[in-house]
Amino acid sequence: MTATVAPLLEVQNVSKYFGSVIALKDISMHVNAGEVMCLLGDNGAGKSTLIKIFAGVHQASEGRFLVEGREVRFASPRDALGAGIATVYQDLAMIPLLSVSRNFFLGAEPTTGRGPWRRFDVGRADRITRDELAKMGIHIRDTAQPVGTLSGGERQSVAIARAVYFGAKVLILDEPTAALGVKEAGIVLRYIAQARARGLGVIFITHNVHHAYPIGDRFTLLNRGRSYGTFAKGDVSREEIVAMMAGGEELEELGHELEEFARGDSVAAARLAETARELEAEARAVSGGDTTPVPAGSHSTVGRQGAAAGSDTIGTTTSPD
Numbered sequence: 001m002t003a004t005v006a007p008l009l010e011v012q013n014v015s016k017y018f019g020s021v022i023a024l025k026d027i028s029m030h031v032n033a034g035e036v037m038c039l040l041g042d043n044g045a046g047k048s049t050l051i052k053i054f055a056g057v058h059q060a061s062e063g064r065f066l067v068e069g070r071e072v073r074f075a076s077p078r079d080a081l082g083a084g085i086a087t088v089y090q091d092l093a094m095i096p097l098l099s100v101s102r103n104f105f106l107g108a109e110p111t112t113g114r115g116p117w118r119r120f121d122v123g124r125a126d127r128i129t130r131d132e133l134a135k136m137g138i139h140i141r142d143t144a145q146p147v148g149t150l151s152g153g154e155r156q157s158v159a160i161a162r163a164v165y166f167g168a169k170v171l172i173l174d175e176p177t178a179a180l181g182v183k184e185a186g187i188v189l190r191y192i193a194q195a196r197a198r199g200l201g202v203i204f205i206t207h208n209v210h211h212a213y214p215i216g217d218r219f220t221l222l223n224r225g226r227s228y229g230t231f232a233k234g235d236v237s238r239e240e241i242v243a244m245m246a247g248g249e250e251l252e253e254l255g256h257e258l259e260e261f262a263r264g265d266s267v268a269a270a271r272l273a274e275t276a277r278e279l280e281a282e283a284r285a286v287s288g289g290d291t292t293p294v295p296a297g298s299h300s301t302v303g304r305q306g307a308a309a310g311s312d313t314i315g316t317t318t319s320p321d
């Protein structure tokens with residue numbers, strides 16, 4: 001009975017190199033049935049690269065990849081789909097002008113009739129789409145409406161329901177909430193919970209700890225291609241995850257930089273005020289102590305002198321002291 005305890009999907013000491021770029025180094029993680037595993041990390045951390053290995057888009061340069069305890073090597077995304085691994089990307093592979101039900105069945109349409117009379121079975125597709133969406137708690141007004149009329153959150157939800165219907169065991173979501181507002185993100189998080197309740201293993205990729213924390217069972221943190229480790233929800237607080245993601249030293253460094261910037265800014269502001277005062281004084285001198293605006297005739301002279309004085313002053317003030 002080892003098959004029942006083996007994780008649905010697991011990588012052991014996986015590395016991925018793109019030429020001299022180390023996108024991933026020595027990563028181990030797994031996802032079990034009925035859990036949400038969150039993959040967290042900043043831009044360029046390697047999150048998409050890792051899930052592309054799961055999805056059959058990339059092959060690992062090193063390490064082992066196991067599906068339900070058996071080592072596999074996917075040659076293409078089709079292999080991954082065949083093994084029950086469904087990936088939903090941020091820019092969904094949906095056709096906006098086609099109906100919800102057409103999109104639901106894209107590439108696997110039910111048909112009616114035979115030979116030349118074979119055609120898309122609209123009635124059946126609509127019925128199945130409506131039922132499957134309802135099972136996930138999604139109520140679409142009309143499955144004949146174009147997908148383009150759905151909100152971002154609803155579209156993600158249809159993609160999740162589709163993956164569940166076509167027998168996915170593992171559902172991978174790459175930043176499904178990144179472009180969504182608070183309410184829409186909430187909708188998607190609810191469907192992730194539904195997929196978990198139906199026994200799927202979910203890998204949820206996000207930058208956003210506030211989306212990950214409420215829904216996640218375990219969290220793997222990636223930083224520049226390396227893992228900071230995997231933490232069960234009970235063992236780590238939201239604040240600790242935020243701190244790890246930001247990287248303590250990097251925050252400190254940023255603090256110094258900002259301080260330096262603010263200091264430079266106040267120095268620059270003081271010098272600018274000084275320059276303004278000098279210019280004013282010069283303008284007064286040229287117009288014979290009169291501070292009222294200079295008549296049009298003499299204006300160009302003042303302007304030139306002012307500009308020359310200005311650029312000169314600024315030039316000297318910005319040079320190192």
Ligand SMILES: Nc1ncnc2c1ncn2[C@@H]1O[C@H](COP(=O)(O)OP(=O)(O)OP(=O)(O)O)[C@@H](O)[C@H]1O
Nearest residue numbers: 018021022023041042043044045046047048049050
């Ligand atoms: N096909 C590729 N060729 C060369 N380098 C790549 C390739 N794909 C990814 N990389 C590099 O690998 C690193 C990880 O990229 P990846 O897209 O996995 O990051 P990510 O965590 O998904 O970031 P983001 O949050 O911005 O989506 C980056 O430095 C990236 O430039």
Ligand SMILES: [Mg+2]
Nearest residue numbers: 047048049174
């Ligand atoms: Mg990415």
